[in-house]
Amino acid sequence: MNDCIFCKIVKGDAASWTVYEDESVKAFLDINPVNIGHTLIIPKKHYKDLFDTPKEELMHMMKAAKKVSYALKKALRVTSLNLYLASGEDAGQEIHHIHLHIIPRFPGDNIKIHYRPKPELRQKFDEIQLKIRSMINL
Numbered sequence: 001m002n003d004c005i006f007c008k009i010v011k012g013d014a015a016s017w018t019v020y021e022d023e024s025v026k027a028f029l030d031i032n033p034v035n036i037g038h039t040l041i042i043p044k045k046h047y048k049d050l051f052d053t054p055k056e057e058l059m060h061m062m063k064a065a066k067k068v069s070y071a072l073k074k075a076l077r078v079t080s081l082n083l084y085l086a087s088g089e090d091a092g093q094e095i096h097h098i099h100l101h102i103i104p105r106f107p108g109d110n111i112k113i114h115y116r117p118k119p120e121l122r123q124k125f126d127e128i129q130l131k132i133r134s135m136i137n138l
């Protein structure tokens with residue numbers, strides 16, 4: 001993907017503040033941080049979203065997230081974290097190379113993550129449970 005900014009970062013054709021990398025993943029500071037230490041984990045190969053990414057690559061991403069999280073805890077005294085992954089445009093994915101956000105949290109940092117529950121959807125739980133379970137191993 002020639003026009004992918006994350007592929008450019010992997011190749012060294014765009015600047016990044018790398019905090020960790022190995023043969024399969026790279027972790028670097030988000031250029032638009034919502035808190036100090038906000039880090040992105042990406043696979044070095046280009047995969048679009050969660051559907052496109054092999055599970056082995058996802059496992060590498062999560063292992064790197066664990067490693068980076070401990071470093072954030074020690075280096076920046078991070079007390080809590082949010083992991084965030086947007087897969088697809090309807091979920092707010094803006095760069096179409098899968099990436100996992102590690103967002104450090106601190107007491108009183110006042111970052112709000114908004115989800116508004118829709119309790120009326122509980123009426124559909126039986127039906128939805130059956131639909132999902134029937135497709136879970138396909």
Ligand SMILES: [Zn+2]
Nearest residue numbers: 004007046097
């Ligand atoms: Zn890419």
